[in-house]
Amino acid sequence: MNRLGRGGALRHARLQVVLAVAAIATSVALPVILVSVGGGVAAHELSDLENSGYEIVVTTSGSHGIENAHTQAEWVLGHVPSVTAASPVLSVPVVSFNRTGANTSVLAEGVVPQEFTATLGPTQAGLFPHPLPLGDPTDSVHFDNGSYAGPATYDALVSSTYAASYHVGPGSRIVLAPSTNESAGVSYNVTGTFGVSVSFAQPAGAFAVVVPLSDLQGLTHYANGTGTVVPDAADSIEVAVTGAASASPSAIAAAAAAIHARMPYYSVTTLSQQAEQLKAAADVLTGFYLALSSVGLAVGVLFLALVLLRKVEAGRRTIGIRRALGIPARLIASGILRDGAMLAAGGAVVGVAGGYFVVVALARWGSSTVREAAGLAVFDPLELGAIVVGLVALSLLASAVAVRAALRIEIVEALR
Amino acid sequence: MTTGRPKAVELVGVSRTYGPGTPEEVRALRDVSVRFEPGAFVSVEGPSGCGKTTLLNLLGLLDEPTGGEVRWDGRAVTLATDRARARMRLEEVGFIFQRFYLLPMLTAQENVELPMIANRVPRAERRRRASELLREVGLAGREQAYPHRLSGGEEQRVAIARALSNRPGLLLADEPTGELDSRNASAILDLLVRVRADRNATLVVVTHNPEVAARASRHLEMKDGGIASDRTDG
Numbered sequence: 231m232n233r234l235g236r237g238g239a240l241r242h243a244r245l246q247v248v249l250a251v252a253a254i255a256t257s258v259a260l261p262v263i264l265v266s267v268g269g270g271v272a273a274h275e276l277s278d279l280e281n282s283g284y285e286i287v288v289t290t291s292g293s294h295g296i297e298n299a300h301t302q303a304e305w306v307l308g309h310v311p312s313v314t315a316a317s318p319v320l321s322v323p324v325v326s327f328n329r330t331g332a333n334t335s336v337l338a339e340g341v342v343p344q345e346f347t348a349t350l351g352p353t354q355a356g357l358f359p360h361p362l363p364l365g366d367p368t369d370s371v372h373f374d375n376g377s378y379a380g381p382a383t384y385d386a387l388v389s390s391t392y393a394a395s396y397h398v399g400p401g402s403r404i405v406l407a408p409s410t411n412e413s414a415g416v417s418y419n420v421t422g423t424f425g426v427s428v429s430f431a432q433p434a435g436a437f438a439v440v441v442p443l444s445d446l447q448g449l450t451h452y453a454n455g456t457g458t459v460v461p462d463a464a465d466s467i468e469v470a471v472t473g474a475a476s477a478s479p480s481a482i483a484a485a486a487a488a489i490h491a492r493m494p495y496y497s498v499t500t501l502s503q504q505a506e507q508l509k510a511a512a513d514v515l516t517g518f519y520l521a522l523s524s525v526g527l528a529v530g531v532l533f534l535a536l537v538l539l540r541k542v543e544a545g546r547r548t549i550g551i552r553r554a555l556g557i558p559a560r561l562i563a564s565g566i567l568r569d570g571a572m573l574a575a576g577g578a579v580v581g582v583a584g585g586y587f588v589v590v591a592l593a594r595w596g597s598s599t600v601r602e603a604a605g606l607a608v609f610d611p612l613e614l615g616a617i618v619v620g621l622v623a624l625s626l627l628a629s630a631v632a633v634r635a636a637l638r639i640e641i642v643e644a645l646r
Numbered sequence: 647m648t649t650g651r652p653k654a655v656e657l658v659g660v661s662r663t664y665g666p667g668t669p670e671e672v673r674a675l676r677d678v679s680v681r682f683e684p685g686a687f688v689s690v691e692g693p694s695g696c697g698k699t700t701l702l703n704l705l706g707l708l709d710e711p712t713g714g715e716v717r718w719d720g721r722a723v724t725l726a727t728d729r730a731r732a733r734m735r736l737e738e739v740g741f742i743f744q745r746f747y748l749l750p751m752l753t754a755q756e757n758v759e760l761p762m763i764a765n766r767v768p769r770a771e772r773r774r775r776a777s778e779l780l781r782e783v784g785l786a787g788r789e790q791a792y793p794h795r796l797s798g799g800e801e802q803r804v805a806i807a808r809a810l811s812n813r814p815g816l817l818l819a820d821e822p823t824g825e826l827d828s829r830n831a832s833a834i835l836d837l838l839v840r841v842r843a844d845r846n847a848t849l850v851v852v853t854h855n856p857e858v859a860a861r862a863s864r865h866l867e868m869k870d871g872g873i874a875s876d877r878t879d880g
Contacts, residue, residue, distance in 0.1 A: 551747045554708055555808075556736025557764045559729065641708050645747065 247573065250537040254577025254621065255584055257530025261523030261617050262585025262609075267592075268519050269613070270606035272512035279505055284317070284349040284468040285482050287504065288489060290496045297455075299443070299464030300373050302493060303345065306467065310488045312475035315348030317341060318464035320443055322450045327405040327412050328396045336392060336437040338406065340446030340464075342369040349468040357425035363387070364421065364442050373444040376462060378453050382445050386418035391436035393423045406439065408450045416449055523617075530577065531624040538570055538632035542639075549636050550644025563633040570629030571622060578618040652684035652848045653718055653738060653815040655705050660714035662700050674700040676871040677714070682848055684815075687839075689859040690852045692868035698852040699820055701868070705850060706739045706818045707731045718816075736764055740809030740847070742838075744821035746801040748793040748808075754780060754800075755789040758807045765812050772811075779807035783837055799830030803837065810841060817842060819851040823858060835861060 290296055299318035306316040320340035325333045344367035347360060361367065365383030374380035386404065393399055398420050407415030418441065426436050447453035447463060455461030469489065475481035482500050490498040499507075542549065552562055592604035662675040675697045682688055682705070690698045703709040704716055707723060716724045723734060735741075748757045755776050762772035780789055783803040793801055802822060809817060822838060823831035839861050842849040853859055867875040 547747075548749055548751075551749060552760075553732065554735070554741055554747070555761050555764070556732045556734070556739070557760070558732055558736075561764060642703055645708075645743070 246537050246540065247576075250534055250573045251577045251580055253533040254530040254574060254625075255580035257523075257526040257528075258578050258581025258617060258621055259585035259588060260526040261520065262582055262614060263588055264519035264523055265516065265613050265617070266585070266589055266607040266609050267603055268515055269512075269610065270608040271603050272508070272515065273608055274606045276505060276508055276512070278351075278353070279501065279508060281351040281353055282349075282468075282501065283351040283354065284315070284470045285476050285501050286469040286471070286486050286489065286498060287501075288467040288469065288493060288496050288498050289465070295460060296464040296467060296496060297460035298376075298462045299467065300342070300369070300376070300462055303342065303467050305492060306469055306489055307345075309492075310469075310485050312471040312481055312485055313469055314472050315345045315468075315470040317345035317349040317468045317470075318443060319346070319466050319468065320446055320450075320452060320464045322408075322446060322452070324439075324446075324450065325407050325410050325415075326392075326396075326437075326439065327407065327415060328398065331412070333407075333410055333412070334396075334437060336406075336439050338446050338449075339438065339440045340443035341440060342443050343367045346440075349470045358387070358440075359422045359424070362440075364440070366442065369442045369444050372442065372448075373462075378444060378448055382448070383442055384416065384418050384445065385421045385442070387422045387424050387440040388420055389426050389436060389438040390423045391426055392438065393420075395437070399423065404439075406441070406449060416445075527621060527624060530621070531628045534570060534573055534577075534625055535628035535631050537573070538566060538629055539635055541569065542566065542632050542636045546639055546644045549639050550641050553639070553641045554645060559637050562636055566633045566636055567626065567629045570625045570632065574622050574625030575618075578621050582614055582618065651815045652846050654682065654684045654720070655816060655848065655850075656681040656717040656720075657701070657704065657711075658715045658717060660704060660711045660716065662697075662704060662709065663712045666712065673871055675704070675711070678871070678873060679714075680866065680873055680876070682850060684848055685846045686864055687842055687849045687862045688851070688864040688866060689862035690850060690866045690868060691854070691859055692874070696868040697871040698868055700871075702818050702820050702850060702852050706741060706816070707735050708741075736761060737812055738814050738816055740812070740814040740817045742802070742805055742809045742817065742819040742822045744824040746793075746798075746805045746825075748801055748804055750793050753790050753792055754785060754796065754804045754807075757793070757804055758811050761808060761811045767812075775811065776807070779810055780804070782841070783807045784833075797830075798826050799833065802826060802830070802834050806834070806837060806841065810845070813845070815847055817847045817849045819849070819853075821852055821854065823853070823855055831855065832857070 288296065296302065296318065303316040303318045307313055322338050323335055324338045326336045327333050343362040343364045347358070347362050350358065364385045364387065366372065371380040372378060372382040386406070388398055388404070398404060400420055400422055402420040403417050404420060405412060405415040405417050424440065426438065443464065444453065452459050452463040453461070469485070471482060471485055475485070479502065486498050486500050549562060586609065589604050589607045592600050593607070596604055657678050657680050660675055660678045661673070664672040664674060678701065690701060692698055700709065704711055711724060715722050723731070726734070749760065752760065758776040758779055759772050762775065767775070777789060780786060783806055785800060785803050785807070788796065788800065796804065819838065823834050826834060835858055838849065851858060851862060859865060864878045866873055
């Protein structure tokens, strides 16, 4: 082994080495955790989007802002080429009352059963009973051309989590109300349950119910329009096109354009546009994670520089002896650079492993949301490699500071 | 390359001032001119603080004069770059310090090999040469001992072996027996005299020890940063 350039053998500074490696490992673990979990969640959301059963979505700013949702959806279905389903969806938090009279908040989704089912992707479809047991499949009887004079089904599906927590199931009855005033509520017949998938972009929550759209509009007064509420309100209309057209961006774009011509005040976006937006958002988040991580890396590298400077200071005499003997500066420098690289590499290995085990631990023992997010983590070798390479590059800078200090040592002074 | 050839070294009007212009200013050498002929054995004596070590450091290119010129074989080396000066030290100077200055994390063998590694001596050759030098200084069988396992006399023997490893033409010794008892001092002195004679190197020894000085053929007496006397035997 070439021991010429040793800037002070590492074995003589174990505590410093342990502390330096720990600091660097911490600074590496942070980006590993942030990037792997953030990237995993973003990839999951993107996958969810790409696997959804619709290709176009109509939305508007604010809540419940799509007016005449039933009529608009029917028009899309009847007039836009290639469209096979148009599903208006209204999401409103309501209060449910169980048999003991206790109340809990639940997210209610109002849907047109037949259209809703037709716009579910394969994964989502597996979570719901088929056909959706909500009575009138087209939700036209109760809606009755906007009069809401027809008989309602008062059928409801409850999430499996809700069902398990409150011991309800098919045949049970629950009361849903727009507020905690139970007397304003309506009794619903539970006709089935559905599963809940992880969703971070839209945290639907584990407690949810699905009811006919017109029922929810009537319950929450989003039916006839009062004050600031539009009549026959919905949050979105999800539009599915035929199998052949769904693979054709131009057919989807043409359908979207036709819908937008009919509803110029609403936002009409295609799935690919949504995916791009999601990717852009994910990129921004990744950039933010990396910026945050760079602070940690900077701290680790500063610590490394301090340790190396401390080692140079402690090794003044041995450096002076080497220089007195005529050992070339490049060999003294290479010894310090090697020490820095070894510390950085050691810290990087421990940090990557540490970050990995932290994510695994969070996926096993974290709180529910953290556990689900950590469970989606993706360890991309390229990203991890980039973090390690970045750290080693920064460690060379830190080592260069120590090298400069070492080569400025006056030989005669060092030998006194 | 002049490795192994005895060097003529010369100071021409050399001064060395530490901390010039500050309250702590020290004029260690004042306009010193002296020449050391190739193969000479010169002792430099004088009271503490008279500039002996400064003179030695300047001869060996460990330090730079604030005035005047240092010449090796007639060539001015004062203005050489740091890199060139390091090269010259490595190839042409053997230093022997009062406090030995062995590297504590290296074995005796590795300490002796150190200058040869930097001088790109092939591994097998440097191993052989280091073992031979250690045997020559009486340390056969102690090659793998670390400095803290060696006595003061043994450490100085290793330091002498290290100083000889690149076959220098100039040996500079600063109080080589200063930290040794009389028995060890005498043995080290014998060794120095022998290796100088064997290699015909130029040897300059800074010493307080009359016994060491007595073995030299030329004697410089220093005082207050200057040469007070310069005497050659016989």
